[in-house]
Amino acid sequence: MSIHQGSPRVDALVLYKSRPARVSALDDKIEIELEGSQTKRVRPKDVVMLHPGPLRRLADLTNGLGELAGDGGSVEEAWELLDGETTTLADLAELIHGESSPAAVWATWQLVMEGVLFEGAPDAIHPRSAEAIAEEREQREAKARAEQDWTDFVARVEQRALAPEDAERLREVERVAYQQSEHSRILKHFNVAEQPAKAHEFLLRIGHWPPEHNPHPRRFGVALAAPELALPELVEESRLDLTGLPAFAIDDAGNQDPDDAISLDGERIWVHVADVAALVAPGSELDLEARARGATLYLPEGAVTMLPEAATAALGVGLQEVSPALSFGFRCTEEGELADIEIHPSWVRVERLSYAEAEQRLEEQPFASLMQIAERFRARRAANQSARIDLPEVSVRLRDGQVAIEPIERLAARDLVTDAMLMAGEAAARFCQDRALAIPFAVQPPPERIEQPETLSGMYAYRRCFKPTRMAVEPGAHGGLGLPLYARATSPLRRYADLLVHQQLRAHLRGEPVLDASEVAARASQAEVAGAAVRKAERLSNQHWKLVYLQANPGWRGRGVVVAQEERRTVVLIPELAFETRLRAKSELSLDADVNMTLASVDLPELDGRFRLFGG
Incomplete structure (x- = not known):
């Protein structure tokens, strides 16, 4: 009988939900100790026996790793020696580390769980094929590269130092800004609401879009190029x-x-x-x-x-x-x-x-x-x-x-x-x-x-x-x-x-x-x-470019005309811009009164320009 088989006993090494545990007591249930000295009572079927022990402390599993004789070379050698044959966890530990102690068994099980060279259960482990190993390593390397690329991308965004290759990755944010998609991993990562205006603001803030970029025609799905169709000849007719x-x-x-x-x-x-x-x-x-x-x-x-x-x-x-x-x-x-x-x-x-x-x-x-x-x-x-x-x-x-x-x-x-x-x-x-x-x-x-x-x-x-x-x-x-x-x-x-x-x-x-x-x-x-x-695309595009103009002229001043009174707001029309704005006035202004206005702020993503009164 292999050492990982049989009923658990006190001080045995068991596996509980992929985590190592030490059996600390036995009665109608099994009491186990997990990392951090946490204890838990479980049923026998909830654990898998890895080693009968004795294992006095879970810390011994990692403390003893440095004393193990095996290394990377012996792992490869074990894979070659097995040559496709099935083995047990204890025998594989012996083959790799020269012993089957709890620390060696646990280190070997972690190797199996990595799923590169070996796979299976504690009582039936077999080496993977060379083709499967090569494919697995390639996938993991690709994943590691992707994770590193993502980390580097996030750092560039935070530093406002985008690279040319970031343009393709930011297409997903553009699709939200263009109202063509509702989701973006990038916006979620940076805690930005997945909404067109918020995506627009994000792209402006990180320097991917210049202020002049007009997203409104694409939001409405209108064609942005003339049709390329052949035109027939004018037929002769009575005119x-x-x-x-x-x-x-x-x-x-x-x-x-x-x-x-x-x-x-x-x-x-x-x-x-x-x-x-x-x-x-x-x-x-x-x-x-x-x-x-x-x-x-x-x-x-x-x-x-x-x-x-x-x-x-x-x-x-x-x-x-x-x-x-x-x-x-x-x-x-x-x-x-x-x-x-x-x-x-x-x-x-x-x-x-x-x-x-x-x-x-x-x-x-x-x-x-x-x-x-x-x-x-x-x-x-x-x-x-x-x-x-x-x-x-x-x-x-x-x-x-x-x-x-x-x-x-x-x-x-x-x-x-x-x-x-x-x-x-x-x-x-x-x-x-x-x-x-x-x-x-x-x-x-x-x-x-x-x-x-x-x-x-x-x-x-x-x-x-x-x-x-x-x-x-x-x-x-x-x-x-x-x-x-x-x-x-x-x-x-x-x-x-x-x-x-x-x-x-x-x-x-x-x-x-x-x-x-x-x-x-x-x-x-x-x-x-x-x-x-x-x-709609025309109307919002005109508003966009008016705001671009105002943003480029932060000291703008001009005349407005009061055209309506709303609850808490006064509606003012700026004739020279054909621009409608709302403001809070300290005192109620009469309809059609001329007012002197100066630009306060521009919010391009929200298509909003704010003004304040000045002078008499």
């Missing part, structure tokens, strides 16, 4: 030749995707819109891609087009000597009503102007007449309780690495273009309704109370009374615009809903099958979901 009619594409300076232009032919207005549907057929690969994107993404860093960039070059009005267009013609009566609506595929010759350039020509023809017509249309909308909310707006652009924030001026030329596009939208909606042509109408219910606010605080409050515009195949009024019927139809290069309207119009005009209402609703709904993500 109305309007090239002899002066046409003007009026946009912000630097605009890269002009998709509409205006002409005046006697009393008839023409709004020429890029004929995108001539190249993007319903259900085509281009159509599916545009639908999945919903709209062009406009960021301060640059635009990411809904369609391939070649589409703008080929179809943008005024980018070629002669441009293909879908032209909306109509008259605007003295009462501001639209009449004699017609729509044609056309050829147009377009002159491009900035709003500032057009502003200088408003007393010339045809601009002076266009202004008179627009005023009639605007008066009709005002009579229908349209809302004019002129809150400050700014353009935020990144130029040569610097944030440029410029106010958007309230120009008469801008109002002219806006009214012309609204006329075209009403004309498209009327044309389709009269022909039972399914399109996504833009519908907005009127607010519960009608106002015509003239102050910033009034417009700020009134804006909140309106529900968002929604797309619907059932015609309905647009309360904010003061129109009984309206469809967005003048931006098919950059909005899918407009493209969908054009696809239906072109199919109808060519006598081809059109989509039914359910198909139009499904496509418009898909694009609207994608477009909502684009709008």
Whole structure:
């Protein structure tokens, strides 16, 4: 019988839950002594006999190790001598250490538990194969290297001294910051909440992301590069030749995707819109891609087009000597009503102007007449309780690495273009309704109370009374615009809903099958979901870059206007930044009061800028 077999006796060495123990007393149960002089009463089946003893103290197991004769070489020799045969713990201890004392048995058992050269139970131990040993050692070395790499990485993070190879490891934190994952071992280790803003703050703090890094487009899953799809050739078809009619594409300076232009032919207005549907057929690969994107993404860093960039070059009005267009013609009566609506595929010759350039020509023809017509249309909308909310707006652009924030001026030329596009939208909606042509109408219910606010605080409050515009195949009024019927139809290069309207119009005009209402609703709904993500990414990106600008200008001072009073907070709008902030004032400030403000702090991850009042 091997010495580890048999019933436990006093002073025997036993194994209890992988720990060595000395039997100190026997009765109906076994009393054992564990390391630290802890005693415990256990059942016989809870322990495994390793050596009958005598073992007077557990400390003798380690104190006697230095006297053992075996070394690393004898362990390897024992493995070779066994040559695949099974042995017992006591015999293996004898083979390795030259004795089978409690200390030798315990040292041998620890060797077995390591699981490299040997494996098994105390009464049946066998050597592992050379292949298994090599694989085990390789795995353990790899684990040790990984643990050391982790330790080194943690030290570099703590010292804010990241190495290039850390970028790949930090991808998991980026995924949390981008709202693509909810978990990160790194954030857990550093006791950082696994939330997008907290992950963002962590990446800024350790120097992995610079303050300029904008995570918001990725958080909403929007595409960050233009689609790379082939554009078909424009097919020959009958088009109305309007090239002899002066046409003007009026946009912000630097605009890269002009998709509409205006002409005046006697009393008839023409709004020429890029004929995108001539190249993007319903259900085509281009159509599916545009639908999945919903709209062009406009960021301060640059635009990411809904369609391939070649589409703008080929179809943008005024980018070629002669441009293909879908032209909306109509008259605007003295009462501001639209009449004699017609729509044609056309050829147009377009002159491009900035709003500032057009502003200088408003007393010339045809601009002076266009202004008179627009005023009639605007008066009709005002009579229908349209809302004019002129809150400050700014353009935020990144130029040569610097944030440029410029106010958007309230120009008469801008109002002219806006009214012309609204006329075209009403004309498209009327044309389709009269022909039972399914399109996504833009519908907005009127607010519960009608106002015509003239102050910033009034417009700020009134804006909140309106529900968002929604797309619907059932015609309905647009309360904010003061129109009984309206469809967005003048931006098919950059909005899918407009493209969908054009696809239906072109199919109808060519006598081809059109989509039914359910198909139009499904496509418009898909694009609207994608477009909502684009709008959120744009809004938060603008806020991000405004805060980057403020962070780079810590001494910023400027004027604010009080626009609302909330419980314990005053809402202030900073016109030159189009920035809304909340602050605690020592005394209540009156609405529309001008206040002098200075920057207090910027929190980029939370998209928050705090200000305080100064002076009188």
